[in-house]
Amino acid sequence: MQRFCTLGFVLGLILMVFGLTYALPIATSLYFDDGMADHFVRGMSLNIGLGSVLAGLTMRFRGDIKTRDGYLLVASFWILMSAAATLPLLWGIPGLSFTDAFFETVSGFTTTGATILIGLDALAPSLNLWRHEMVWIGGLGIIVLAVAILPLLGIGGMQLYKAEIAGPIKDSKITPRITETARLLWLVYAGITLACIASLKMAGMSWFDAICHAFSAMGLGGFSTHDASVGYYDSPAIELVLIVFMLISAMNFALHYQAVHLGSLMPYKQDAEVLPMLALVAFSIWLCSWYIWDNGVYSTFLESLRHVAFNLVSIATDCGFASVDYDKWPPFVPWWMLYLSCITCCTGSTGGGIKMFRTLLLWKQASREMFSILHPRAINPIRIGDMPIPNKIIFAVLAFIFMYFISVVVLTFSLIFSGLDAISALSAILACINNAGPGLNQVGPATNYQSLGDFQTWICSAAMLLGRLEIITLIVLFTPTFWRK
Amino acid sequence: MQRFCTLGFVLGLILMVFGLTYALPIATSLYFDDGMADHFVRGMSLNIGLGSVLAGLTMRFRGDIKTRDGYLLVASFWILMSAAATLPLLWGIPGLSFTDAFFETVSGFTTTGATILIGLDALAPSLNLWRHEMVWIGGLGIIVLAVAILPLLGIGGMQLYKAEIAGPIKDSKITPRITETARLLWLVYAGITLACIASLKMAGMSWFDAICHAFSAMGLGGFSTHDASVGYYDSPAIELVLIVFMLISAMNFALHYQAVHLGSLMPYKQDAEVLPMLALVAFSIWLCSWYIWDNGVYSTFLESLRHVAFNLVSIATDCGFASVDYDKWPPFVPWWMLYLSCITCCTGSTGGGIKMFRTLLLWKQASREMFSILHPRAINPIRIGDMPIPNKIIFAVLAFIFMYFISVVVLTFSLIFSGLDAISALSAILACINNAGPGLNQVGPATNYQSLGDFQTWICSAAMLLGRLEIITLIVLFTPTFWRK
Ligand SMILES: [K+]
Ligand SMILES: [K+]
Numbered sequence: 001m002q003r004f005c006t007l008g009f010v011l012g013l014i015l016m017v018f019g020l021t022y023a024l025p026i027a028t029s030l031y032f033d034d035g036m037a038d039h040f041v042r043g044m045s046l047n048i049g050l051g052s053v054l055a056g057l058t059m060r061f062r063g064d065i066k067t068r069d070g071y072l073l074v075a076s077f078w079i080l081m082s083a084a085a086t087l088p089l090l091w092g093i094p095g096l097s098f099t100d101a102f103f104e105t106v107s108g109f110t111t112t113g114a115t116i117l118i119g120l121d122a123l124a125p126s127l128n129l130w131r132h133e134m135v136w137i138g139g140l141g142i143i144v145l146a147v148a149i150l151p152l153l154g155i156g157g158m159q160l161y162k163a164e165i166a167g168p169i170k171d172s173k174i175t176p177r178i179t180e181t182a183r184l185l186w187l188v189y190a191g192i193t194l195a196c197i198a199s200l201k202m203a204g205m206s207w208f209d210a211i212c213h214a215f216s217a218m219g220l221g222g223f224s225t226h227d228a229s230v231g232y233y234d235s236p237a238i239e240l241v242l243i244v245f246m247l248i249s250a251m252n253f254a255l256h257y258q259a260v261h262l263g264s265l266m267p268y269k270q271d272a273e274v275l276p277m278l279a280l281v282a283f284s285i286w287l288c289s290w291y292i293w294d295n296g297v298y299s300t301f302l303e304s305l306r307h308v309a310f311n312l313v314s315i316a317t318d319c320g321f322a323s324v325d326y327d328k329w330p331p332f333v334p335w336w337m338l339y340l341s342c343i344t345c346c347t348g349s350t351g352g353g354i355k356m357f358r359t360l361l362l363w364k365q366a367s368r369e370m371f372s373i374l375h376p377r378a379i380n381p382i383r384i385g386d387m388p389i390p391n392k393i394i395f396a397v398l399a400f401i402f403m404y405f406i407s408v409v410v411l412t413f414s415l416i417f418s419g420l421d422a423i424s425a426l427s428a429i430l431a432c433i434n435n436a437g438p439g440l441n442q443v444g445p446a447t448n449y450q451s452l453g454d455f456q457t458w459i460c461s462a463a464m465l466l467g468r469l470e471i472i473t474l475i476v477l478f479t480p481t482f483w484r485k
Numbered sequence: 486m487q488r489f490c491t492l493g494f495v496l497g498l499i500l501m502v503f504g505l506t507y508a509l510p511i512a513t514s515l516y517f518d519d520g521m522a523d524h525f526v527r528g529m530s531l532n533i534g535l536g537s538v539l540a541g542l543t544m545r546f547r548g549d550i551k552t553r554d555g556y557l558l559v560a561s562f563w564i565l566m567s568a569a570a571t572l573p574l575l576w577g578i579p580g581l582s583f584t585d586a587f588f589e590t591v592s593g594f595t596t597t598g599a600t601i602l603i604g605l606d607a608l609a610p611s612l613n614l615w616r617h618e619m620v621w622i623g624g625l626g627i628i629v630l631a632v633a634i635l636p637l638l639g640i641g642g643m644q645l646y647k648a649e650i651a652g653p654i655k656d657s658k659i660t661p662r663i664t665e666t667a668r669l670l671w672l673v674y675a676g677i678t679l680a681c682i683a684s685l686k687m688a689g690m691s692w693f694d695a696i697c698h699a700f701s702a703m704g705l706g707g708f709s710t711h712d713a714s715v716g717y718y719d720s721p722a723i724e725l726v727l728i729v730f731m732l733i734s735a736m737n738f739a740l741h742y743q744a745v746h747l748g749s750l751m752p753y754k755q756d757a758e759v760l761p762m763l764a765l766v767a768f769s770i771w772l773c774s775w776y777i778w779d780n781g782v783y784s785t786f787l788e789s790l791r792h793v794a795f796n797l798v799s800i801a802t803d804c805g806f807a808s809v810d811y812d813k814w815p816p817f818v819p820w821w822m823l824y825l826s827c828i829t830c831c832t833g834s835t836g837g838g839i840k841m842f843r844t845l846l847l848w849k850q851a852s853r854e855m856f857s858i859l860h861p862r863a864i865n866p867i868r869i870g871d872m873p874i875p876n877k878i879i880f881a882v883l884a885f886i887f888m889y890f891i892s893v894v895v896l897t898f899s900l901i902f903s904g905l906d907a908i909s910a911l912s913a914i915l916a917c918i919n920n921a922g923p924g925l926n927q928v929g930p931a932t933n934y935q936s937l938g939d940f941q942t943w944i945c946s947a948a949m950l951l952g953r954l955e956i957i958t959l960i961v962l963f964t965p966t967f968w969r970k
Contacts, residue, residue, distance in 0.1 A: 068859065153858075154861065155858070331907050332901045335898070335901055335907055339894070339898070366888060369884030370884070370957070370966070371964075371966055373638075373639055373640070374967060376639065391876065396858075398887075399850070399855070402847060402851050405890070413817070413820070413821065413824070416817045417776075419815070421816060422908055423907055472858065475855065476855055476858055476859065479856075482859060
């Protein structure tokens with residue numbers, strides 16, 4: 001019982017703090033006079049009011065947060081925030097169902113950036129800002145989750161990353177560590193966001209669009225203020241700025257902190273993930289540009305290069321902006337992009353998927369097994385960078401990848417069962433579980449998730465949450481063991 | 486050098502013995518007077534002649550077969566037999582390319598049963614028998630491979646199955662064990678084949694068709710003497726007989742030997758794989774029958790049940806007969822069937838894919854990891870049946886599954902790269918690597934692999950060999966470690 005009071009107290013506090021974030025859309029609404037301010041004020045009051053009541057009722061009975069409560073806290077956090085954030089959308093967009101509104105807010109907070117809304121260009125500016133702010137807040141949450149919380153919870157090999165920033169804390173209480181880490185990362189994240197806003201403005205966006213798209217790029221969300229996404233601007237300069245900031249967001253933010261702290265690029269060079277990621281992306285851009293140019297999609301190699309570079313980086317980093325309808329390209333390229341979305345992003349970034357470090361670990365483990373078939377007695381420990389990796393971590397990583405794969409299969413079959421074609425189903429699930437955004441065919445870059453039925457929408461929402469919470473954090477809640485005292 | 490002479494000697498002997506198998510198509514050709522006897526006599530002479538020369542030249546320099554030579558021997562065996570067996574096809578079918586002929590013989594010896602030939606009903610009976618005989622020989626080879634050879638080579642956790650029939654042999658020489666095991670299994674295999682031929686004859690097939698289809702069912706090959714496959718007969722009795730024998734062939738033949746030896750059904754009951762396999766198949770038949778009946782594909786549930794039962798068992802056991810064009814059913818069912826083809830068959834059967842025991846092991850390992858996240862200090866060994874499974878085996882199984890998955894991704898992307906659509910590409914690779922046979926769309930049950938280009942045909946041949954040699958046996962040959970002294 002104390003456990004749930006503790007949980008209630010923390011969630012109450014979070015709701016109250018979250019209430020403050022409504023200030024930005026309220027200001028926006030007043031500035032643009034789009035008539036939405038009332039909705040946001042009501043939402044703000046509800047959040048702060050409910051949060052205070054919840055925190056007040058549970059305050060006396062609360063205890064310390066234990067590691068094990070972390071799973072429930074993390075899952076409740078994302079689901080509660082998404083549910084609360086639907087209110088302004090429901091009030092501001094007549095006819096929007098809760099299913100669709102919840103999909104949109106989950107998509108925001110998980111930084112998936114898949115949308116069910118059509119007519120974004122005509123949407124009230126405050127609602128558009130609200131969508132993008134969710135991505136930005138979600139992105140910050142994800143970084144803190146990856147750098148400070150998951151290592152303590154022991155999810156999918158993230159134990160390796162214990163003590164990355166704030167130093168080892170032997171206590172099983174998680175509050176002090178999270179607070180300190182969050183403070184440092186918040187500063188780095190906000191700083192890079194400001195640089196991105198300024199760069200986008202200089203590249204030709206309006207201030208409003210620059211802020212929205214910077215929020216989207218930093219959280220690797222991929223929401224846009226235009227139905228045509230970044231294709232609306234048809235501007236190589238904007239695309240180049242976004243490519244740079246998407247790649248920055250796909251790196252570990254703990255590295256950015258170290259780089260700023262030391263005033264040096266060495267942290268990037270020494271990192272095990274950054275160079276493989278950049279090499280993979282560069283090779284893929286070259287290969288795919290050549291392929292679609294060779295297939296006659298664009299008349300010049302340079303044009304191929306421009307469009308492949310932007311859209312491939314966007315999907316590989318799990319951002320999800322689109323500048324052209326790449327679903328019309330020969331299928332090799334969009335499928336390769338979806339494949340990259342599974343493996344490219346670094347740990348501690350705002351991207352999703354399996355992550356580069358797990359991919360590298362899996363690769364090394366497989367090579368070790370091939371070697372040990374021929375030399376059964378050889379002992380051959382695995383290293384990532386300079387770290388030797390214990391078997392315990394390797395098992396945890398393999399379990400993560402297996403659960404990821406099982407989830408993809410089960411969710412894809414659910415969509416096919418519900419009547420969706422196989423390509424839309426598989427691509428939708430990959431795009432959602434990797435928090436990338438656009439899939440192919442019926443959920444491709446030129447359309448969106450609007451055409452899905454209610455059941456299908458809920459499956460996709462579940463996929464986004466599963467992916468964002470690194471699969472196991474969520475699945476563990478459904479095991480009997482978790483609920484046994 | 487001695488190593489290659491030993492290899493040459495064994496392959497020479499195998500070619501000579503293989504030459505004897507041409508007697509059956511020669512007899513068939515003479516009986517039906519189809520004019521192909523000359524081709525088979527020439528093929529027989531070439532095989533025995535070349536085999537004698539190879540064995541004669543290398544005899545003086547040969548040594549014992551070492552475990553490590555096993556990888557090369559197994560791979561050379563399947564490739565050499567397939568290459569040799571193309572001759573009668575090339576001589577007997579004017580205009581057939583070597584690429585296509587090799588695909589057909591690899592498809593036979595790996596018991597995949599995918600075909601590039603059209604007009605099977607009009608094909609010379611001896612050529613049709615030849616195709617089916619390859620499946621039958623391949624099936625026997627696979628059983629011996631799984632029960633006697635792979636456990637010694639330590640592939641994908643098969644070490645567990647050491648000493649299943651012939652008792653532990655501590656020597657690293659593999660010849661005595663293989664000889665004894667092969668003799669016992671051959672008797673069981675031949676006995677069940679005779680029962681299958683008799684049952685098919687009683688169900689209404691001609692003797693010739695009964696022999697061909699029994700060969701196909703025992704090897705889980707799926708070749709047929711008719712373009713319409715088993716749909717040609719439109720006979721529930723024949724379908725029922727085939728369902729029974731396909732399921733028998735999908736079980737471990739070491740179990741059949743034990744059951745005959747003990748005169749009891751206990752071995753099946755005690756086995757870790759048989760009951761899960763039957764339960765999975767039964768559940769899937771019920772689910773899919775209901776689904777396509779609910780979707781209005783057939784007017785009665787019984788008709789749904791009949792067609793689902795036959796085609797689902799056929800694909801799940803990696804046999805590959807078809808009685809209707811199930812690619813026209815709502816996509817959930819054919820995809821579910823393809824999914825089953827990956828996991829359903831038992832170790833030591835003539836089927837392909839990951840195999841039930843690895844699926845069970847993977848599932849238990851994942852559950853153990855979920856448990857150990859919440860109880861990090863608990864020690865919780867995995868058991869299959871009564872056997873505790875050491876971590877070494879678990880790593881080997883996980884490595885197998887990872888290499889399987891990597892192979893599917895790489896080969897599927899090769900086909901998509903070559904211009905095939907995603908559904909045909911993925912389904913073709915799954916159907917080939919699982920040695921199931923028909924895929925979907927362009928390579929679906931109503932068509933075949935004829936329409937593929939040369940590059941695509943070679944990729945599919947590679948997939949069949951990879952799957953049949955349990956992935957790692959083949960991949961290990963491409964590692965530098967293997968070729969280092
Ligand atoms: K995204
Ligand atoms: K087959």
